[in-house]
Amino acid sequence: MLTSTAIAAPEQQAAAFMEIYSTHCLKYLHDFDGLRKQLKALPQLPAEKAAMFLQGAKGGAWVMPSQHGQFVLVVHADKNLCALYAKTVPATVAQQMFEKVVGKAPAPFHSERKRNTSEPGPDGVKQTVAYEWSTEKSERKPLFALTTTTSKSSVAQGVATAAIGH
Template identity: 85%
Template sequence: MNIYSTHCLKYLHDFDGLRKQLSSFPQLPAEAAAMFLQGAKGTAWSVPSQHGQFVLVVHQDKNLCALYAKTLPAATAQAMFEKTVGKAPEPFRSERKRNTSEKGPDGVKSTVAYEWSTDKSPRKPLFALTTTTSKNSVAQGVATAAIGH
C-alpha cells in the first residue's frame, strides 16, 4: 500500500504533479502500457519495489491512478487497503460502496470500493481494490484512486 499511498493518494488532486514525480521511473513501451490502459489514453510506469513487480498507470483523460501488482496476498492487501481508505480524513466521510467476491474457474475475484464525500463538494474521491487468486492473471491486484462526481 505504500506505493499506492505515496503516489495515487498523495497526488489525487494533482495528476500533473504525479506525472512529474513518476518521470524518473521507467516508462512502459506503448504496447505493454496498452494492456494496463485497456483502451484509455495515458501512461504506465514500472515502479521498482522490494515487495514485487508493480505498474502504475495514470489516465490522460480521466482523473484516475491505478496500481497493478503482479503477485499479491489478497487478504493482507484488502486489510491494508481498508485501513488506508476505510476511514476518511476530516472533513470527508467514508462509505463502502462495494464488497463483492466471486468464485470462477481460475480462482476467487474480490472487489472492495469506498467513496469519500463532503457536503461542500460534488467531486468525490473513489477508491477500489480488486484482487484475484488466479495464477494466470496479468496482475493479482489492482488498486485505483479517482475523482468522481
C-alpha cells in the same frame, strides 16, 4: 529462518503495494500533473506494453521499483485516475491494508463503502471493495477501489485505483 522469511514475504508484498499506492495515487489524488512530473524520472513502459494496463484509455504506465514484487503504476491522461497493478499480492492482507487506509476518511470527509463483492471463478476468487469519500457539499468525490484475485494465471492479482468522481 526460511519459514519466517516465507511467512513475512506476503505481508511485505502487500505493504509494498500499499506504500506505492499511498505515495503516488493517494498523495497526488488532486494533482495528477504533479504525479506525472514525479514519474518522469522512472522508465515508462512502451506504448504497446502500456496498452494492456490502460485498456483503451490514453495515459502512461511505469514499472515501480520494489524488492517485494512487480508493480505497474498507470495514470490516465483524459481522466483523474491512478491505478496500481501487482503481479502477485496476497488478497486478504492487501484488502485489510487497503481498508485501513481508505476505510476511514480524514476530516471533513466521510467514508462510505460502495462495493464489497466476491466472485468465484474457474481458477480463483475475484474480490472487489470500493469506498467513496464525500462531504455534505462535495460535487467531486474521491473514489477508491481494490480488486484482488487468487488466480495464479491472472495478469495482476491486485489492482488498486484512486479517482476523482462526480
